Amino acid sequence: MKYLPDIYKKNIFDVNYKKLKDKGIKCLIFDLDNTLTKIDSLEVDKKTLKLITNLKKDFIVLIVSNSPKKRVKIFLNKLNIDGYSFSLKPSIRTLKKIKEKYNLSSKSIAIIGDQFITDMGYGYKGKITKIFVDPIAIKDLKITNVNRFFENKIMSRYNKLNKFKKGKYYE
Numbered sequence: 001m002k003y004l005p006d007i008y009k010k011n012i013f014d015v016n017y018k019k020l021k022d023k024g025i026k027c028l029i030f031d032l033d034n035t036l037t038k039i040d041s042l043e044v045d046k047k048t049l050k051l052i053t054n055l056k057k058d059f060i061v062l063i064v065s066n067s068p069k070k071r072v073k074i075f076l077n078k079l080n081i082d083g084y085s086f087s088l089k090p091s092i093r094t095l096k097k098i099k100e101k102y103n104l105s106s107k108s109i110a111i112i113g114d115q116f117i118t119d120m121g122y123g124y125k126g127k128i129t130k131i132f133v134d135p136i137a138i139k140d141l142k143i144t145n146v147n148r149f150f151e152n153k154i155m156s157r158y159n160k161l162n163k164f165k166k167g168k169y170y171e
């Protein structure tokens with residue numbers, strides 16, 4: 001069950017970051033689209049800005065997104081954090097760079113995202129903590145719709161095994 005999240009929460013605000021810190025997590029990798037913001041938004045809402053600002057006191061906070069540089073850069077600037085665009089998740093090429101740059105082990109990194117195939121796939125491949133959140137909005141990118149098709153199949157398989165149910169949050 002490679003896509004099975006370690007933690008599943010409704011959104012980024014419901015994640016118990018204190019617990020993650022106590023567990024030895026030092027770096028939080030956030031997905032951008034439908035995790036931090038809607039796909040068609042160029043704004044960071046106040047609540048998100050406040051959360052990220054606070055998290056930066058305790059963690060290395062990064063964005064790893066498959067979206068183009070032009071879009072990702074806007075959010076990196078607004079949140080004043082480091083990150084990667086065009087990252088081709090579930091490829092973990094960015095994770096290798098992150099581990100080297102910040103001298104981190106897999107054990108001390110968590111990914112937070114709204115997709116099984118890309119985000120949880122990245123977490124599985126990189127052997128890092130996988131945190132799944134519901135997408136902020138229903139609207140997805142076209143490419144994401146393809147992933148969602150497979151995601152739904154995987155989810156129903158996990159559901160039959162009593163491992164995962166949409167909306168049944170756990171940690």
Ligand SMILES: [Mg+2]
Nearest residue numbers: 031033034114
């Ligand atoms: Mg996303």
